[in-house]
Amino acid sequence: MTRNPIGRYVAMFLCLGFPALAQIDLSGSWASKNHEDQLERGAGPNPDDFAGIPFNESGRAKALSYSQSQISMPERICAFYSQWHMMIGTFGVKIWNETDPVTGKTVAWVIGAWEDRAQMTVWMDGRPHPSKNAPHSQAGFTTGTWDGNVLTTYTTHMLTGYLRRNGAMTSDQATITIHFIRHGDMLTAAAQLDDPIYLTEPYYITRTFVNTTALMNTGGPPCIIGDEGVPESSVPHYLPGKNPFLDETTKLYGIPREAALGGPETMYPAFREKIKDKFVMPPKCSKNCGTPPPGGN
Amino acid sequence: MRYRISNGLLTLIAVALPLVAQPPGGGRGGPPQTPKAAAPIDLTGYWVSVVDEDWRFRMVMPPAGDYNGVPMTAEAVKVANTWDPAKDEAAGDVCKAFGAPALLRQPEHLHFTWQDDRTLRLDTDAGTQTRLFHFGDWKAPAGPPTLQGDSVAQWEITRQPGNPPPDASAPPQGKGTLKVSTSHLKAGYLRKNGVPYSENAALTEYYDMIKERNGDLMLVVLIVVNDPQYLREPFIITSHFKKQAGDDGWKPTPCSAKW
Numbered sequence: 001m002t003r004n005p006i007g008r009y010v011a012m013f014l015c016l017g018f019p020a021l022a023q024i025d026l027s028g029s030w031a032s033k034n035h036e037d038q039l040e041r042g043a044g045p046n047p048d049d050f051a052g053i054p055f056n057e058s059g060r061a062k063a064l065s066y067s068q069s070q071i072s073m074p075e076r077i078c079a080f081y082s083q084w085h086m087m088i089g090t091f092g093v094k095i096w097n098e099t100d101p102v103t104g105k106t107v108a109w110v111i112g113a114w115e116d117r118a119q120m121t122v123w124m125d126g127r128p129h130p131s132k133n134a135p136h137s138q139a140g141f142t143t144g145t146w147d148g149n150v151l152t153t154y155t156t157h158m159l160t161g162y163l164r165r166n167g168a169m170t171s172d173q174a175t176i177t178i179h180f181i182r183h184g185d186m187l188t189a190a191a192q193l194d195d196p197i198y199l200t201e202p203y204y205i206t207r208t209f210v211n212t213t214a215l216m217n218t219g220g221p222p223c224i225i226g227d228e229g230v231p232e233s234s235v236p237h238y239l240p241g242k243n244p245f246l247d248e249t250t251k252l253y254g255i256p257r258e259a260a261l262g263g264p265e266t267m268y269p270a271f272r273e274k275i276k277d278k279f280v281m282p283p284k285c286s287k288n289c290g291t292p293p294p295g296g297n
Numbered sequence: 298m299r300y301r302i303s304n305g306l307l308t309l310i311a312v313a314l315p316l317v318a319q320p321p322g323g324g325r326g327g328p329p330q331t332p333k334a335a336a337p338i339d340l341t342g343y344w345v346s347v348v349d350e351d352w353r354f355r356m357v358m359p360p361a362g363d364y365n366g367v368p369m370t371a372e373a374v375k376v377a378n379t380w381d382p383a384k385d386e387a388a389g390d391v392c393k394a395f396g397a398p399a400l401l402r403q404p405e406h407l408h409f410t411w412q413d414d415r416t417l418r419l420d421t422d423a424g425t426q427t428r429l430f431h432f433g434d435w436k437a438p439a440g441p442p443t444l445q446g447d448s449v450a451q452w453e454i455t456r457q458p459g460n461p462p463p464d465a466s467a468p469p470q471g472k473g474t475l476k477v478s479t480s481h482l483k484a485g486y487l488r489k490n491g492v493p494y495s496e497n498a499a500l501t502e503y504y505d506m507i508k509e510r511n512g513d514l515m516l517v518v519l520i521v522v523n524d525p526q527y528l529r530e531p532f533i534i535t536s537h538f539k540k541q542a543g544d545d546g547w548k549p550t551p552c553s554a555k556w
Contacts, residue, residue: 033533036351038366051356052349148472150507179507183474183519188535190517192509202509204347206517206535253353253360267347269404269423270546272356276556282360290364 029216030209047245050262059198066167069236072228081116082161094216114220171197331414332432337473344538373527380491392552395424396485446482475504514540
């Protein structure tokens with residue numbers, strides 16, 4: 001058998017050349033910077049605050065029917081935390097790459113779990129997503145691609161979960177696209193949530209993590225199922241028009257109900273004109289006003 | 298003995314070579330490309346804020362004393378606690394929440410144009426503000442600090458990764474980042490309710506473009522504010538904007554201290 005040396009040299013050139021153009025290294029421990037949406041990520045959003053969510057009527061009705069007591073049910077206490085929780089939770093993340101033991105190539109990026117949220121394995125080896133009829137899980141199924149310095153992940157096959165931790169939900173048809181963009185020791189995740197069941201258009205969230213030498217574990221403490229006394233055979237909920245927290249955001253912040261109930265127009269600047277005359281600024285912050293600095297007042 | 302190289306191999310080489318080296322200059326012996334010509338991403342055109350983070354701090358006026366999320370120093374809290382929008386109005390100082398560190402948190406439209414080959418111009422309809430991003434060895438003029446400060450810009454060019462995307466249907470991303478460093482700022486507000494930044498504040502921003510699966514073109518701006526006087530640590534937030542086909546919704550409005 002005659003072998004072609006030119007082809008071999010070219011192949012060598014390509015093999016030598018490309019590794020120098022390495023993908024961005026995302027591995028390490030990343031602390032969450034919760035300077036935006038701190039209340040939503042930390043203590044949790046106000047019960048009726050859906051402003052900025054492009055709800056359709058189904059999404060809004062579903063959210064208003066939700067009672068926080070649902071997570072006191074043993075079978076639901078650990079539910080609702082899909083991969084979207086990475087974008088709306090308060091936690092940092094641990095990221096590492098899994099490599100092929102023979103070629104050394106990255107076959108997956110892994111974003112460690114935290115408490116209720118499952119580990120996200122981002123398959124980079126070109127495998128297809130499962131059939132649309134395949135079982136769904138809280139973790140879902142995620143693939144990724146590099147383009148430029150951006151790692152783009154695409155997650156499907158999730159169970160229903162929180163869009164916002166006050167009952168705004170994603171359906172099991174929702175998909176998540178996240179763009180991971182690294183700038184030095186900062187990692188921005190820019191995410192788009194698509195949900196044909198509850199949203200009229202994509203919902204966008206961006207957040208930033210900072211590289212830290214403090215060790216992030218590959219998973220958080222486990223979610224422990226317990227019995228918090230909710231009677232069996234009932235699911236806590238509110239019937240239409242009966243949600244007692246409907247105007248809490250209005251009372252706290254003077255935000256008109258039509259804004260608090262969300263909808264696609266609430267995401268855009270023009271909506272301000274619509275509510276300008278209805279908005280009443282409270283004289284003083286009365287709740288969740290921020291943590292005072294050490295030694296501060 | 299002659300060796301033949303297949304057309305496929307030649308094509309592979311032709312594709313691979315430009316990825317290995319893409320000099321910013323105009324080629325061997327030629328003049329260097331201008332920043333405008335060398336732009337790895339095209340920011341020009343109109344963009345609209347998509348406000349689904351910090352909604353109550355941005356779309357309406359947050360109440361006095363609501364400092365949630367901002368790593369303020371004790372001194373900053375004292376200053377913020379004296380916030381009085383009527384006083385700002387009386388002093389004719391109604392643009393304090395429209396300075397560079399806070400401008401991209403306003404619900405607004407952005408309009409990027411090239412003022413010249415080395416200056417990228419950003420206009421906002423909210424507050425009718427203009428920022429100038431200067432490339433190259435630009436020297437800031439002398440004078441007092443200003444609302445938008447002095448901004449020095451640079452392209453951060455992205456080299457191609459080693460492996461081609463396994464999912465050919467995935468949308469392409471931008472191939473670089475606009476980094477903007479701003480200083481010489483007049484003191485102002487990080488939030489409309491009087492959360493202060495000082496004249497010592499320094500602003501660093503990274504502008505990245507991403508294309509979504511549905512075809513939306515998004516601009517993601519990572520905003521980092523350092524202010525040793527009023528911040529305990531860098532204030533890090535991210536704003537995002539959607540590209541518009543035209544100037545739909547563009548509505549210049551003056552600054553307001555109360556809305």
